[in-house]
Amino acid sequence: MSELLASLRDLTVTYAAEQGTHLALDGLDLDIVKGERLAVIGESGSGKSTLALALGGLLPPETHIEGSIGWPGFAAQPQPGLDIGFVFQDAGASLNPVIAVGRQITEIARLHLGLSRRKARERARALLARVRIPDPDTALAAFPHQLSGGQRQRVAIAAAIAAKPSLLIADEATSALDTIVQAEIVALLDELVRAEGMTLIFITHDIALASGFADRIVVLRDARLVETGPTAALLGAPKQAYTAKLLASHIGLDTPPLVAGEPA
Numbered sequence: 001m002s003e004l005l006a007s008l009r010d011l012t013v014t015y016a017a018e019q020g021t022h023l024a025l026d027g028l029d030l031d032i033v034k035g036e037r038l039a040v041i042g043e044s045g046s047g048k049s050t051l052a053l054a055l056g057g058l059l060p061p062e063t064h065i066e067g068s069i070g071w072p073g074f075a076a077q078p079q080p081g082l083d084i085g086f087v088f089q090d091a092g093a094s095l096n097p098v099i100a101v102g103r104q105i106t107e108i109a110r111l112h113l114g115l116s117r118r119k120a121r122e123r124a125r126a127l128l129a130r131v132r133i134p135d136p137d138t139a140l141a142a143f144p145h146q147l148s149g150g151q152r153q154r155v156a157i158a159a160a161i162a163a164k165p166s167l168l169i170a171d172e173a174t175s176a177l178d179t180i181v182q183a184e185i186v187a188l189l190d191e192l193v194r195a196e197g198m199t200l201i202f203i204t205h206d207i208a209l210a211s212g213f214a215d216r217i218v219v220l221r222d223a224r225l226v227e228t229g230p231t232a233a234l235l236g237a238p239k240q241a242y243t244a245k246l247l248a249s250h251i252g253l254d255t256p257p258l259v260a261g262e263p264a
């Protein structure tokens with residue numbers, strides 16, 4: 001039987017806003033299986049990022065959380081940055097603009113893996129090569145603004161996996177990139193999670209992008225989980241009218257995936 005990484009039960013998240021409270025997740029039940037590539041799709045404001053932040057324990061302090069997030073896949077409460085890696089939409093938000101790329105990755109490896117300065121730098125170089133940054137030696141000394149948007153996102157991925165997390169959460173990680181670069185980054189994420197045996201949660205409003213490589217899709221709408229199922233089943237025969245509408249508005253079902261899946 002598949003091993004569970006996380007188990008969310010009746011997860012309800014309410015933000016305290018100036019105009020009152022805002023229900024961002026409403027009674028979410030979801031099991032996340034070790035090693036799966038899970039796409040979370042939904043329209044803007046449906047609660048996707050809130051789910052990502054809740055999993056990482058990164059919700060703002062004034063947020064009210066009910067229900068539970070269990071982590072049967074971890075011996076102890078997983079730590080963001082160590083057990084859970086994050087890639088956000090804007091690499092600029094996760095990378096410090098005034099610190100060289102190499103040092104940013106090196107610091108993570110030193111902090112979380114306790115590596116010596118030299119070993120951490122070797123790891124940073126290897127990670128830059130792993131995410132296919134051309135000329136990793138030069139890139140180590142580069143500042144984020146000296147790289148292209150796609151390269152910055154590759155660096156952000158290298159930083160996210162530097163501490164060897166078991167779970168990688170990519171929140172709209174490709175939304176700011178053009179279509180070709182998007183497909184390259186998705187292919188890279190897909191390859192990395194397979195090779196490293198990580199679990200991937202890929203948050204996106206782009207069903208076509210998700211359908212190319214996700215094992216399973218979760219559909220959120222207005223803070224609620226509408227439907228979840230294996231990608232092919234959900235795309236081929238959505239059970240909920242909302243999912244069907246979402247699919248119809250984004251892709252024809254004969255749209256070829258942007259990233260080829262594994263041969264059957």
Ligand SMILES: Nc1ncnc2c1ncn2[C@@H]1O[C@H](COP(=O)(O)OP(=O)(O)OP(=O)(O)O)[C@@H](O)[C@H]1O
Nearest residue numbers: 015016017022024043044045046047048049050051
């Ligand atoms: N810190 C916050 N304080 C108050 N309300 C918030 C906060 N963060 C998010 N919200 C609200 O909670 C709801 C869910 O937001 P969330 O960012 O999780 O949605 P999303 O599906 O990720 O949207 P998007 O695709 O636009 O990023 C939205 O209505 C949003 O306005």
